[in-house]
Amino acid sequence: MIESKTTEWERQWEQWSAAAEEQAAEQFRRVDRTVERNQWKVIEAFQKHKVSDFHFAGSTGYGYNDRGREVLDLVYADVFGAEAAIVRPHLVSGTHTISAALFGCLRPGDELLFVTGRPYDTLHKVIGKPGDGTGSLADWGIRSVEVALLPDGSVDWDGVAAAASESTKVFAIQRSRGYDWRPSFTVAQIGEMAARLKAIRPEAIVFVDNCYGEFTEDREPTEAGADLIAGSLIKNPGGGLAASGGYIAGRKDLVELAAYRMTAPGIGGEVGAMLGTTRSIYQGFFLAPLIVGQAVKGSIFASAVFENLGFQTHPRWDDPRTDLIQAIRFPAAEPLIYFVQSIQKAAAVDSHVVPEPWDMPGYEHPVIMAAGTFIQGGSLELSADAPIREPYIAYMQGGLTYAHVKFAVRQALQEFHNRGYL
Template sequence: MMYKHFRHGDLLKQWAEQAEARIAPRIREIEKRVEFHQWRLLEAYRQTGVSEQHLSSSTGYGYDDMGREALEEIVARVFGAEAALLRPHITSGTHAIAACLFGVLRPGEELLYITGPPYDTLTQVIGEEQDGTGSLADYGIGYQAVDLTPEGKVDWPAVQKAIRPQTRCIAIQRSRGYSERASFSVEAIGEMVEKVRRLCPDAIVFVDNCYGEFVEDQEPSHVGADLIAGSLIKNPGGGLAKSGGYIVGRKKWVDRAASRLIAPGILAEGGATYGYLRDFYQGFFLAPHVVGEALKGALFASAVLEAAGFETTPRYDEPRTDLIQLIRLQDPKRLIAFCQGIQAASPVDARFLPEPSPMPGYEDPVIMAAGTFVQGASIELSADGPLRPPYLAYLQGGLTAAHVKIGVLTALDRMLTHSPSESAKLER
C-alpha cells in the first residue's frame, strides 16, 4: 500500500520486489548470526549474575558502582578481552580513540596507521606540529600512515619500511570511513595482527572498531588486538544508549586509556553513571537484533539501488563486516537529493532540508541526513557524504529493516522527482 504515496510508485515497487527476491537467502544468514550473538549475550548476562540492583546508577564520584562494574565485565566477556570501559562520559568514537592513543603513546614515540589515513575527525587529534592545540603532535608524538595498495590491501613492504624504533602503536581502521576502499573483516584484521607481531613485536595493536560490532561472529579483540574502541550510539548501544563509548582490550592498555579518560590513580574506579545504566544494559542486550535489522536494510538498499542503476559496495551478495553502505552517485545534485530523501523519511525533523555545510574535523562541506531520536546516532538510519568527487553517499543504520526500506525508496523517489532527465534515464 505504501507505494501509492510515492510519485514513482510503480517503478519503485518493481525495483523493490526484484531486490527482495535477490536478498532473501542472505536474510536468513543474518538471522542466524543474530541468534548466535543473542545466545552469547544471554550467557554473559546470566554468568555475571545481573539483577535489578545492577540497573541502579551512581552519582558523585561513582566509586563502588556495582552496576557499572558488572556491565563492563559483560562487555569484556562478550568481546573476548581482559578488561573494558563502557562510559557515558565518552562523547563519541573519536573521543574513545583519542583516549586510547593518548593513553598508550608517549613523547618521542610514533603512531603508525597501516590501513591508510584514518577518519577525517582524527586529523586534529593527530595534529601536524607543536602548536599548542593539545594534539599528539603537540606532545612530540610522531605519526605515519601507509596507503593501501590499489587492490585495497595492506602494503606490507611499505609497512615494514615505515616501522622505526620509535613505532609504539600500530593502528587499524576496520571501517572504510569516507573512502572507497572496502571495510576489513575480522579474519583480515587477525592476519594483520599476526604480521605486525612478527615485524614489530613490542608494538600495541589498536583497532578502531566503529560500525563493526556484532556484524561478524568475532571482534578484533578475539583475534589478538591489544585495544579496540567504539561508540555506544553506533552498534553496541542497540539504539537505546543516549551517549557514550567503550574501550576494550588487555587490562594494561585499558588502564592506560582510563588514566587519560579519567585520571591517573583513579582509573576505572571513578565515574558516575547517573541514569544511564538501565539503557546501557538493555541496549547492549538488544544490539545483535538491532544490528541485524540494519544489515537487512543495507542488503535491501544495495539491491534496490543496483536495480535503479547505481553501483554500491559492498554488493548485496558480498560478505559484510560493518553497517556502512557506499553508493556511487557521481553527481553532487544526486548526493544532495538522496540525503534529503533520507531526512524526509525520518521520524524526527523530517520537515528539515539538509544542505552541505562545513563540519568540524572535515576538509570538505558535508551533507548529513539524520532525523534520529539520539543526536548523531549512526545505529539509527542516516546518510551523509562529503561534497567532493565522485560524490559518494554513505548510508548506515536503521532500527528496523522496514524503516531502511522506506527511507531508501523515499530517497530514490526524490532523485527521480527533482531531476526529470534522471527520471527518464532510470526508467529506461
C-alpha cells in the same frame, strides 16, 4: 491523471522491492544467523555475571562501589573476548574514546603507525602537528605515520615494514571505510594483520578503531589478535538506547592505561557516577545484535535496489558485511544531494528539516548530512552523509528497523522518479 501516475509508481516500486528481497534472501538468512550467535553470546555474558535489576541503579558523586558499572565492564569484556573493558557515558564520542585509548598507550618519543591509510577526519586534530599547543599527540612529541593502502584497498605490507621503526609503539587499524570507496576490513582480515604486525614488531600494540563494526560478524577484533579496540555507544553497541558513551576493551594493562587517561592516574575506572544511564546501556547492549542485524539487512536491500537500477554500490548486495556503511555512487552532485535529503525526509524525527551542503570544520569540501535521529549523532539510527566532490558518493548507515531503511529507499527513489532521474 495524478492518481494514475501514483499507481504506476507504486507498481514499479513493488517490483523493484520484491526483486531485491528475493535476490538477497540468502544474505538475509546469513544476517539472521549472525544475530542469533551474537544474541546468545550477550545473554550468556549477562547470565555468567548474574545481572539483576539492582545493577541498574544509578550512582552519584564519586560512584564508589557502583556494582552495576563494574559488572557492565565485565559483560563487555566477555562478549568481546577481552581481558578487560571500560564502558562509560563520560566518553562523549568515538573520537574521544579512541583518543583516550591512544593517549593511554603512547608516551613522548613513541610512534603511532596507521597501517590502513589516513584515518577518519575527526582524528586529525587528535594527531595534530608538532607545537600546535592543543595537547595533541604531536604536541606531546608522539609521531604519527600513515601508510596508504594499495589501489585494491589492501594493506601495503612492504610500506608498513619500511615505515616501522624501533619507536613504533602502536599499530592502528581503522576497520570501517570512512569516506573511501574500498571494502571495510573483516575480523578475519584484522586477525591476519595483527599476526603480521606482531611479526614486524612483537612488542608493539595492535589497536583497532572498531566503530560501525560491532556485531556485524560473530567475532570482534579482540577475539582475533587485536590488543585493544574502541568504539562509541551511540553506534552499534548502544542498541539505539544508550544516550551517550564509549567503550574500550582488550588487554587488562592497556585498558587500565586508557582508564587513567579517561579520568586521572591513580583513579582510572574505579570512580565515575553513572547518573542514571546504566539500565539503558545494559538494555541497549542486549538489543544491539538484533538492531545491528536490522541495519545490515537495510544496507543489503539498498545496495540490491540501487544496483539493479544501474547505480554502483559498495559493498555490493552479495558482498560480505563487516560494518554498517553502504556507499552509493551518483553521476552528479544534484542526485547525490537529493538522495541525502530524501533520507532526512524519511526520518521520524526532524523529517521537515532540509539538509544543505556546508563547509564543515575539518573537511576539505562541502558536506551534506542527514540525521533525523532520537539520539543526536546516533549512527546506528538511519543517517547519510556525503562530501560534495567527485566521485559523487553518499554514505548511508544504520537503521533501527529494516522497515525504516526500506521506507527511506522508497522515498529516495520516488524523489528521483519525480525529478526524472528514473
